[in-house]
Amino acid sequence: MFTWLADNLVYGALDLTEGDRFADALHFFVMDTTKIFFLLVVVIYAMGLLRALMSPERVRAYVRGKPPWLARTLAITLGAVTPFCSCSSVPLFIGFVEAGIPLGVTFSFLIASPMINEIAVVLLIGILGWELAFLYVAAGVVVAWVGGMAMEWFRAERWVEDYVWKIQMGEAQPPPVDKSWKGRHRFAIAEVKEIVRRIWKWVVIGIAVGAAFHGFVPGDWVTTYLGAQGNWLAVPGAVLLGIPLYANATGIIPVAEAMLGKGAAVGTTLAFMMSVAALSLPEILILRKVIRWPALALFAAVLAVAFILVGWTFNLVT
Amino acid sequence: MKTIQILGSGCANCQRTYDLFARTAQEQGVEVDIQKVEDIAEILAMGVMSTPGVVVDGTVVHSGSIPSHSQVVSWLDA
Numbered sequence: 001m002f003t004w005l006a007d008n009l010v011y012g013a014l015d016l017t018e019g020d021r022f023a024d025a026l027h028f029f030v031m032d033t034t035k036i037f038f039l040l041v042v043v044i045y046a047m048g049l050l051r052a053l054m055s056p057e058r059v060r061a062y063v064r065g066k067p068p069w070l071a072r073t074l075a076i077t078l079g080a081v082t083p084f085c086s087c088s089s090v091p092l093f094i095g096f097v098e099a100g101i102p103l104g105v106t107f108s109f110l111i112a113s114p115m116i117n118e119i120a121v122v123l124l125i126g127i128l129g130w131e132l133a134f135l136y137v138a139a140g141v142v143v144a145w146v147g148g149m150a151m152e153w154f155r156a157e158r159w160v161e162d163y164v165w166k167i168q169m170g171e172a173q174p175p176p177v178d179k180s181w182k183g184r185h186r187f188a189i190a191e192v193k194e195i196v197r198r199i200w201k202w203v204v205i206g207i208a209v210g211a212a213f214h215g216f217v218p219g220d221w222v223t224t225y226l227g228a229q230g231n232w233l234a235v236p237g238a239v240l241l242g243i244p245l246y247a248n249a250t251g252i253i254p255v256a257e258a259m260l261g262k263g264a265a266v267g268t269t270l271a272f273m274m275s276v277a278a279l280s281l282p283e284i285l286i287l288r289k290v291i292r293w294p295a296l297a298l299f300a301a302v303l304a305v306a307f308i309l310v311g312w313t314f315n316l317v318t
Numbered sequence: 319m320k321t322i323q324i325l326g327s328g329c330a331n332c333q334r335t336y337d338l339f340a341r342t343a344q345e346q347g348v349e350v351d352i353q354k355v356e357d358i359a360e361i362l363a364m365g366v367m368s369t370p371g372v373v374v375d376g377t378v379v380h381s382g383s384i385p386s387h388s389q390v391v392s393w394l395d396a
Contacts, residue, residue, distance in 0.1 A: 091327070194384060
């Protein structure tokens with residue numbers, strides 16, 4: 001349906017020639033914009049109806065007091081379905097610490113939450129197929145697990161700012177929820193508006209970059225440098241390139257689509273996606289309010305190493 | 319007069335929530351005292367972890383997102 005639309009618009013109405021670089025890029029852009037925004041609206045609305053979205057407050061209540069392995073498993077799985085604005089990572093961090101949740105588990109949550117979410121998963125399935133969606137989620141879970149463990153192993157708590165330990169958190173009754181279908185519908189519509197408003201820019205930029213890549217980057221160049229037979233340095237390169245780049249997990253999907261379409265290796269592409277989605281300078285700098293520089297540097301390094309290992313592993317096995 | 323507190327450490331969404339309240343109160347002709355709470359310790363003390371949060375006369379009514387216009391109207395009227 002989306003291909004048909006793009007075909008008609010680009011090759012039909014605008015009368016551009018198939019195979020022309022600009023036409024191909026435009027075709028990619030039209031197809032992905034319509035498809036991604038359609039999927040976005042459907043997924044967010046459906047999740048809103050189910051009201052399945054967790055709040056960080058509830059995650060905190062579930063995770064506190066659990067044995068470490070269970071706490072970490074819960075933090076990662078609940079992190080995947082809990083949306084939170086990156087500006088909330090500071091209160092969230094303190095709230096978790098105050099609840100006595102181990103620091104390593106908190107880091108696992110902070111890694112998993114931006115990287116894996118239901119919207120990204122549905123888009124991945126719709127655009128890149130379920131195999132890649134599965135690989136991405138599996139890799140994300142492993143990285144969140146290992147990353148949190150590594151922070152614990154380095155005893156990151158010695159770098160937590162002193163005031164964090166002193167904060168006392170109050171108990172608030174969760175606001176009452178309207179459970180009728182009308183209320184759910186209203187909530188779902190509000191969710192669609194709110195989330196689309198927050199992420200549409202990232203998605204459009206992602207699609208534009210993907211379209212430019214699709215239309216203008218020569219396939220030979222991609223197979224030589226980013227392909228399976230390419231240089232082993234491609235993976236660390238992709239991760240480093242992803243650190244200053246920030247987009248949410250949804251925006252990076254069209255870029256990955258274009259990379260894979262041109263013959264980039266799966267591991268290199270996954271490493272790049274994770275680096276852009278989960279490791280971004282602005283987000284890490286926000287955490288400076290609660291942890292000191294050594295812990296920030298360590299956090300970034302642990303993640304970068306984990307992404308590189310994931311990339312190499314997938315390049316070896318696929 | 320109602321006291322509204324907007325909880326959030328100065329992020330874009332918190333500012334938008336604040337503006338929404340100011341605008342809606344004016345449009346409804348309701349007199350309110352809108353305050354920003356930016357101190358993280360105070361925010362957590364009220365039991366809110368996800369910002370922006372909204373507190374009406376000392377009760378947390380909302381957290382984690384920008385509320386909708388109709389929600390704001392209902393809090394101002396109630």
